[in-house]
Amino acid sequence: MEKTGTLDYRIEDGILWLTYVGDVGIPTIAATFERIVADPCFRPGMPTLTDIRRSATFLEVADLQTVREMMAEAHKGATGERRSAVISDDPMAEKMVRLGQDVFDQKIGELRVRLRHYPARAMSEALAWIKGGAVKALSR
Numbered sequence: 223m224e225k226t227g228t229l230d231y232r233i234e235d236g237i238l239w240l241t242y243v244g245d246v247g248i249p250t251i252a253a254t255f256e257r258i259v260a261d262p263c264f265r266p267g268m269p270t271l272t273d274i275r276r277s278a279t280f281l282e283v284a285d286l287q288t289v290r291e292m293m294a295e296a297h298k299g300a301t302g303e304r305r306s307a308v309i310s311d312d313p314m315a316e317k318m319v320r321l322g323q324d325v326f327d328q329k330i331g332e333l334r335v336r337l338r339h340y341p342a343r344a345m346s347e348a349l350a351w352i353k354g355g356a357v358k359a360l361s362r
Contacts, residue, residue, distance in 0.1 A: 227279060229254040233263040237352065238270040242277035248288055255292045267300025269352035273309045275342055281318070305336045307348035315339065 227244025229251055238258065258264050281289070297304060308319050319339035340348035 225250065225279075227277065231258055233258075233261060233268070236265070236268055237349075238264070238268050240270060240272040242272070242274045242279055244276070245278040245280075247279075248285055251289060252292060255296055259296050264296075265300075266297040267302065267304050269304060270306040271309065271348060271352060272306065274315055275310050275312075277310075277315075303336055305338070305352040305354070307352050308337065308339050309342055309345060309348060310339065311341050 225245040225247030227242065227246035227250065229246050230241045230243070231254060232239045240254075308315065310316070316339045319337060338348070338351060340351075
């Protein structure tokens with residue numbers, strides 16, 4: 223069955239905001255990553271806030287590894303620590319983030335990726351955490 227969800231993004235104040243709606247498949251994620259990397263505001267290493275409150279996406283470990291490879295390509299050359307916060311009120315999402323940490327919470331080249339889950343009520347806490355990373359984003 224084809225996944226018909228959407229993945230929208232915006233770049234604001236040096237933060238990449240991702241919003242998943244519905245069931246999003248790897249082809250949609252890949253196409254969005256291509257648009258993000260082509261965006262003149264994108265900087266490798268920039269922190270990310272991912273909102274999955276309206277998502278029905280379930281990614282297998284192999285899918286997470288594919289996304290990790292896309293991230294590695296997008297953030298090639300960045301050094302330091304890149305922080306990524308996931309926003310959701312679904313207890314299952316928190317478990318998925320823990321699984322994702324095994325895939326993402328490691329070094330990609332010289333960039334260490336840190337992944338954390340926050341409930342929607344803690345949006346300001348999530349923003350403070352991702353802004354506090356020791357990221358050295360590359361200029362273009």
